[in-house]
Amino acid sequence: MSKITSSSTAEYFAKNLQQVGFSSPAKAVLTTLKEAVDNSLDACEEAGILPEISIEIGKLGPGASRNTDLVQIVVEDNGPGLDPDDLGKVFGEYLASSKFGRGRCSRGQQGIGISAATTWAQLTNASGVRVISKTKNMRKAVSAIIDVDIKGNRGIIKKKETIDWDKSHGLKVEFRIDGRVVLNGDGGLLTYLEGTTLVNPHMSINYKLVDQDPQDIPRVATTVPDIPPATLPHPHTMKLGEFMTHAGLYGKIALENFLKKGFSRVNDATVKDMVKKGLAKGLMAKNLTAISEEEYKKIYQALHDTELIAPSTRSVLTVGEEGLSKSIQRLGEVDFFSVVTRKPRICDFKPVVVEVAIARFKDRGSDEDAPVQLLRFANRVPLQFDKGACAITRSVESVNWRSYGLNQPKDSVPTGPYVFAVSVTSPFIKFKNASKETIDGSDDLVDEIRRALMQAGQKLSRHIRAEYKAADLERKISHIEKFGPILVEGLARIVSAPKSRVEKAEEGLKKLLGRDASSAEAELEQATSKLKALKDRERKKLGGDDEEAAGDAMSEEAVIEHEEQAASADDEGATKGSKKSAGRKKK
Amino acid sequence: MAKPIRIRELKKDIPKEAKALCETMLSDLEKAKRPVLEAVKCSLDNSFYSPKVGFLTPGEKVVKTELNVSSVQKMARTIFMLEVLLGNLKSGAVNTKRELYYISKGLVKSNNHYKPLDFDDQPESDSVIDFICDMLEVYREEMNCFANDRGGQTYSKNLVVTETLPDGTTAVVDVSGLGTTPFQPKNKPQQFRLKAKKGKIDFCLIVESEGTANTLVANGMHTRHNCIIMGAQGVPSNGVRGWCKTIQDQLKIPMYFYGDLDAYTLQNIFRTLKAGSAASLIRNSDFSAPEVRFLGVLPEDVKKYDLLCYSVNERDAAEARSLKKAKDALENDPFFQDKKNSDLADILHWLVKEKKRCEQQAVFSVDPKDPQILEKVIVEKIKKGSYV
Numbered sequence: 001m002s003k004i005t006s007s008s009t010a011e012y013f014a015k016n017l018q019q020v021g022f023s024s025p026a027k028a029v030l031t032t033l034k035e036a037v038d039n040s041l042d043a044c045e046e047a048g049i050l051p052e053i054s055i056e057i058g059k060l061g062p063g064a065s066r067n068t069d070l071v072q073i074v075v076e077d078n079g080p081g082l083d084p085d086d087l088g089k090v091f092g093e094y095l096a097s098s099k100f101g102r103g104r105c106s107r108g109q110q111g112i113g114i115s116a117a118t119t120w121a122q123l124t125n126a127s128g129v130r131v132i133s134k135t136k137n138m139r140k141a142v143s144a145i146i147d148v149d150i151k152g153n154r155g156i157i158k159k160k161e162t163i164d165w166d167k168s169h170g171l172k173v174e175f176r177i178d179g180r181v182v183l184n185g186d187g188g189l190l191t192y193l194e195g196t197t198l199v200n201p202h203m204s205i206n207y208k209l210v211d212q213d214p215q216d217i218p219r220v221a222t223t224v225p226d227i228p229p230a231t232l233p234h235p236h237t238m239k240l241g242e243f244m245t246h247a248g249l250y251g252k253i254a255l256e257n258f259l260k261k262g263f264s265r266v267n268d269a270t271v272k273d274m275v276k277k278g279l280a281k282g283l284m285a286k287n288l289t290a291i292s293e294e295e296y297k298k299i300y301q302a303l304h305d306t307e308l309i310a311p312s313t314r315s316v317l318t319v320g321e322e323g324l325s326k327s328i329q330r331l332g333e334v335d336f337f338s339v340v341t342r343k344p345r346i347c348d349f350k351p352v353v354v355e356v357a358i359a360r361f362k363d364r365g366s367d368e369d370a371p372v373q374l375l376r377f378a379n380r381v382p383l384q385f386d387k388g389a390c391a392i393t394r395s396v397e398s399v400n401w402r403s404y405g406l407n408q409p410k411d412s413v414p415t416g417p418y419v420f421a422v423s424v425t426s427p428f429i430k431f432k433n434a435s436k437e438t439i440d441g442s443d444d445l446v447d448e449i450r451r452a453l454m455q456a457g458q459k460l461s462r463h464i465r466a467e468y469k470a471a472d473l474e475r476k477i478s479h480i481e482k483f484g485p486i487l488v489e490g491l492a493r494i495v496s497a498p499k500s501r502v503e504k505a506e507e508g509l510k511k512l513l514g515r516d517a518s519s520a521e522a523e524l525e526q527a528t529s530k531l532k533a534l535k536d537r538e539r540k541k542l543g544g545d546d547e548e549a550a551g552d553a554m555s556e557e558a559v560i561e562h563e564e565q566a567a568s569a570d571d572e573g574a575t576k577g578s579k580k581s582a583g584r585k586k587k
Numbered sequence: 588m589a590k591p592i593r594i595r596e597l598k599k600d601i602p603k604e605a606k607a608l609c610e611t612m613l614s615d616l617e618k619a620k621r622p623v624l625e626a627v628k629c630s631l632d633n634s635f636y637s638p639k640v641g642f643l644t645p646g647e648k649v650v651k652t653e654l655n656v657s658s659v660q661k662m663a664r665t666i667f668m669l670e671v672l673l674g675n676l677k678s679g680a681v682n683t684k685r686e687l688y689y690i691s692k693g694l695v696k697s698n699n700h701y702k703p704l705d706f707d708d709q710p711e712s713d714s715v716i717d718f719i720c721d722m723l724e725v726y727r728e729e730m731n732c733f734a735n736d737r738g739g740q741t742y743s744k745n746l747v748v749t750e751t752l753p754d755g756t757t758a759v760v761d762v763s764g765l766g767t768t769p770f771q772p773k774n775k776p777q778q779f780r781l782k783a784k785k786g787k788i789d790f791c792l793i794v795e796s797e798g799t800a801n802t803l804v805a806n807g808m809h810t811r812h813n814c815i816i817m818g819a820q821g822v823p824s825n826g827v828r829g830w831c832k833t834i835q836d837q838l839k840i841p842m843y844f845y846g847d848l849d850a851y852t853l854q855n856i857f858r859t860l861k862a863g864s865a866a867s868l869i870r871n872s873d874f875s876a877p878e879v880r881f882l883g884v885l886p887e888d889v890k891k892y893d894l895l896c897y898s899v900n901e902r903d904a905a906e907a908r909s910l911k912k913a914k915d916a917l918e919n920d921p922f923f924q925d926k927k928n929s930d931l932a933d934i935l936h937w938l939v940k941e942k943k944r945c946e947q948q949a950v951f952s953v954d955p956k957d958p959q960i961l962e963k964v965i966v967e968k969i970k971k972g973s974y975v
Contacts, residue, residue: 476656482703483663488616490666494609494673501617508619513656 019433020116025068028120029179030192030384032073033057035113036173037196038381040077041203043171047080048224051200055207057189063178064124071179076172081135084142084160091118091129091146091173092155117175118155119148124178128158132172134165141165181210187384194331195375195382198357199319199423201327220326227317232264234311235303237349237428243300247288255291255299256284265308274302310346316353317425318344319380324357324421331419332361338459342452347444350428354452357421358460364417371413372406377423378431378439389432391441392422395449404457405464418460422449462534466527473521480513601725602673608722609666616654624652624662626721631865631919638927641877642861645868650721660703661715665722667691667704668715672730681731688712724869728775728825736826739776740769740797742804743815745788748772749780767804769818776830777873781837788840790969791815793831793879795846795856795947799961808962819846823860825867831860831876842876843974845965848884849944850913853934854920857881862922882965882974884945886937892964894949899942913938930975 021031037053044051054076059069082090091114118128128148134141144160183190189209197205201221208214238246250258259266275281279302283295291299319327324339337359344353364373376383376392387393393413401407401414408414430440439445488509492502612622627633628648635644652658671690675682682690688709695701706712720727727734746762748770762770763784772779789812794800797818803809809816815834819827835842844860846852858864861879863871889896899906913935916923923932938944954960968974 479656479659483659486701486704487659487663487666488613490663490670491609491613491616494666494670495606495613497613501613505613505616508616509654511619512616512621512654513659 020112021437022116022120025063025065025178025180026182026187027385028124028177029057029071029073029181030187030189031113032117032120032175032177032179033075033189034192034381035117036073036075036175039114040075040079040171041196041200041380043079044077045224045227049079050219050222050224051203052078053203053205055193055205055209057181057207057209059181059210060176065178068124068178068180070125071177071181073175073177074172076170078167078170081138081141081169081171082131082133083135084133084144087131087133087142087144087146088155088157090155091115091131092148092157093153115148115155117177118146119150121175121177122147125176127176128156130174132163132165134167134169134171136169138169141167183209183212186387191375191384192382195377195384195421196380197330198324198327198375198421199377199380199382201319201323217330220330221323225317225319231312231427232262234265234308234349235259235263236308237311240297240300243303244293244296247291247296250288252287252289254285254287258288259303264311266303270303270306270308273306274299277302277305311349311351316344316351316427318353319355319423319425321355324355328357328359328421331359332364335360335362336460336463338456338463340452340455340459342448342455345448347448348442350426352424352426352445352448354449355423355425356449356452356456357419358456359419359421360417361419364419367417368407369415370417371415372418372420374413375419375421376439377421378429378436379425380423381436383437383439385437386432387438390438391446392424392439392449394441395446395453396420396422398446398450399453399457401457404461405468406457406460420453422453424449459534462527462531466531469523469527472523476513480510484509484513599723599725601723601729602676604723605669605673609669612666621654622662623654624665624718624722625649626652626718627724627869629721629866629868631921634865634868634921636862636921636925638925642863642871642875643865643868643922644871661718664704664706664715665718667694667701668712669719672716672719672732675731679731681733683733683735684713684716684727685709687716687732721869726870726873733773734825736773736824738797738818738820738824739827739830740771740800740818740820741815741830742769742800742809742817743788744809745784745786745813746770746815747782747784749782751778751780769804772826772830772833776826776833779833779837781833783838786813788815788838789813790841790843791817791831791834791838792882792965793817793819793827793842793844793860795819795821795844795852799947803962803965806958806962808959811962812966815840819844819856819860822855825870825874828860828863828874828876831879832874835876835878841969842879843882843965843969844879845882845947846884847944847946848886848889848934848938850909850916850935850938853881853931854912854916854923857931858920858922880974881931881934882968884947884949885973885975886934886941887973888950888964888968889943889945892950892953894945895952896943896945896949899944901942909944910939910942934975 021034022028033055037055040053041051054074056072056074058072060072061070062068063070093115114129122128128146130143130145132141132143140162141164142160143163145158147156147158148154149156182188185191193205193207197203197217202219202224204217204219206214206216233246235243246262247258250262253261256271259271260268271284275284279298283291283299286295318341321339321341324341325337328334328337328339337357339355339357341355342353344351346352374387374393374396376387376390383390383392396413397411406414406416406418413420424439424445432438432440441449485506488502488505491497491505497505608624612624615622626649627645628650629645630648633646633648635646636642637644652661654662668687668691671687671694674680688706691704691706691712695705706715716727716730716732720730723730741762744763748760748762750758750760752758760770761784792800792803792814794803794816797820800816800818803816808814817827817830823831831842834840844857846856857879859875861875861877863875867874884894888894899910901907901910917932917935917939922928923935950961950964953964957963
């Protein structure tokens with residue numbers, strides 16, 4: 001009989017990195033960047049700092065593996081920095097996280113991603129991640145290289161030294177990995193950066209990708225998103241095993257107290273109801289440590305048979321219509337856009353917020369037959385792979401976009417030069433895989449996303465209608481010019497009319513058809529004013545700024561004003577950030 | 588050029604009427620008033636049927652085209668094509684619709700000014716020609732525009748056709764002398780003079796399938812019986828319709844139609860032959876033969892001869908359409924709604940109820956070894972009055 005051995009978590013992931021987004025050289029570069037940026041953003045938000053992210057990706061030469069390059073990925077932030085003692089845990093240990101199971105809308109959840117990136121660097125380039133960290137309490141920064149001890153699932157700190165760093169606080173990570181740089185397309189780095197820019201209006205970002213020109217994108221929101229506190233779990237979202245593990249956290253207290261303190265939406269009335277439904281009254285007073293497995297099963301069943309109020313939606317975070325409206329304009333010159341932020345809803349007993357932004361950019365393709373560009377987000381992280389299986393894609397396909405003036409092949413996403421951004425935020429998003437590439441959608445969730453899309457579609461259709469009227473007017477005017485003279489000449493030839501009659505009839509014709517053109521102009525004006533009314537309503541809703549907040553591209557002055565605001569807010573944010581002390585949280 | 592032969596005694600002067608119409612349009616334009624073109628609405632909802640008249644006639648509904656930015660193209664094209672047709676009437680030239688399409692293309696090609704009027708395909712120019720005819724209430728042939736009429740291949744041992752040619756001379760065709768070659772009328776069969784070579788012809792049989800008509804002739808039916816056999820070749824063309832009308836009016840003999848037992852045959856083929864169509868309301872009077880009777884296949888034949896039928900598969904879009912057609916005909920077609928045609932309506936009811944269809948060739952299954960079986964069945968049915 002072969003010997004049974006146990007492996008560490010790190011060993012498992014080292015052998016299965018494809019499960020967490022390292023399935024190809026191109027995906028490895030994207031995932032590494034994504035994990036580093038997500039961690040930076042989470043850390044800044046936790047510390048109340050307006051994030052300033054700096055990214056540099058370059059090719060250093062050929063990679064050790066076939067058909068790869070040695071790619072250097074550097075991500076630097078102005079976050080709170082990490083305590084030197086935590087560096088090993090954060091970058092070298094799997095499932096070591098400050099966010100695991102907290103029930104908050106953070107980007108990272110389990111503590112796998114960045115350790116997997118270190119492992120990939122180690123496996124492909126024989127060196128882990130180089131980190132520079134400085135917290136506000138440190139005079140000098142710490143620089144070190146972190147490797148993963150794969151057998152022991154822990155981080156090994158090497159070449160640790162203190163260095164001067166002209167930052168008051170922050171973190172810089174540098175990965176050298178075998179990979180391939182893909183900029184465009186669904187899985188491209190630019191698509192990721194655009195998506196991240198869109199849903200993080202409070203972030204300013206500058207990046208230099210290989211031989212591309214450097215980009216500097218200022219923030220358009222000056223407040224750090226207020227991350228709602230986590231709420232207690234709702235009993236109906238748990239399985240029996242989870243329920244028992246949860247009970248284990250509460251130690252020696254009575255069952256009744258555990259139920260009321262350990263869960264949301266459980267109160268005295270719930271306890272009474274459970275007893276009414278046959279659960280022994282004495283069990284409620286019993287200490288948790290004295291309850292048998294059989295009894296736990298009965299309690300669990302009774303709790304599930306009892307009707308409870310749906311969970312609170314307070315724990316959900318939104319980007320907001322204002323933020324999205326401003327942020328979308330950082331992606332290019334916008335021809336038209338509509339944004340919708342739905343109120344938090346409960347889907348499968350989990351609070352969810354869906355936000356949709358639909359935009360058409362002046363400088364992007366005008367191919368009417370190509371599918372729209374669909375950007376998917378889960379907890380403000382772009383989802384770039386396995387589009388077809390995602391609940392967001394299913395929802396987009398289920399809407400009848402033809403009624404909003406778009407072309408749509410049967411059971412497919414609509415076509416046209418539009419960008420559809422759909423963001424789902426929830427403390428409990430169910431993904432189909434560990435690399436978090438697709439949302440596993442229940443019918444409830446699909447329906448909620450669908451509603452948001454339809455609301456955005458209604459706004460879009462007004463714009464399309466106005467465009468149609470404008471085209472109609474153009475067509476009518478061109479008709480007059482083309483066919484009028486031919487008609488009159490034909491009639492004159494048949495009746496042998498003199499030139500004077502022809503001239504008179506042409507004048508009459510112009511008058512007649514001019515009236516039609518005027519009525520088409522009136523229709524266009526009506527459609528335009530309806531569209532303007534919609535934009536005004538949006539602007540009012542978004543706080544009545546002077547700029548064209550909803551519907552049109554920002555004017556040049558508005559952009560300048562924004563940049564000035566953003567600059568002053570940066571200073572504020574930095575001060576605010578320095579007042580707070582928060583440890584860097586790990587994904 | 589010789590004067591074209593007329594289908595009917597037309598009381599109107601087409602060029603004069605056309606000019607008057609153009610004069611009104613031009614003077615309206617001079618007054619900055621919108622010219623309006625009116626044409627009979629040729630559709631089922633504007634069709635009326637009276638057994639006394641015998642064919643579908645138009646109601647009061649008209650299609651009005653008032654000049655506006657949307658209709659200016661149609662009006663300009665109408666006047667453009669009218670000018671071409673008037674030119675033909677003046678010179679005596681005749682053309683098919685296809686030729687008129689190419690004439691229009693040629694005019695556009697030779698003068699860039701006309702480019703906006705260019706027709707993308709023939710249906711576009713056809714619809715303008717039809718609109719002109721409906722507007723002036725004249726036949727296309729009266730505008731010197733002829734179609735290449737198909738169908739109407741005729742066989743008889745006792746029929747003589749006399750045709751007066753445009754130059755005033757006459758051509759006499761003894762159909763019995765043509766051998767196996769059929770006599771096929773073209774364009775204006777109404778101007779033929781018909782007579783029996785000897786005595787009186789007993790009946791005229793119009794067969795839906797040209798192939799089946801040919802089989803009957805090849806097997807010698809027209810030699811054994813004093814009759815006329817004609818192949819309709821599907822939906823009857825104007826030539827076939829006019830030819831049947833001429834035979835009915837001049838020879839005054841019983842006329843029988845033999846075809847499939849399905850809604851398409853009953854409505855699109857038989858009803859068009861007998862009472863005209865909704866699309867040609869203004870020409871039905873000269874292009875329908877109200878005396879034609881439906882000889883079969885009848886539902887009673889299916890039972891009597893145990894004919895092989897097909898079940899209508901409602902899941903098949905085409906077959907389901909045929910069932911829907913029968914229901915629509917019962918609900919909307921004034922011809923089938925008239926009491927006089929209740930027997931024909933009953934056939935449609937039978938088709939809807941039984942969800943079956945039977946082909947005209949199914950009779951050959953009655954006695955597979957007898958090549959004359961169809962002839963025998965047809966003659967028996969005529970003798971016994973088994974027709975509707």
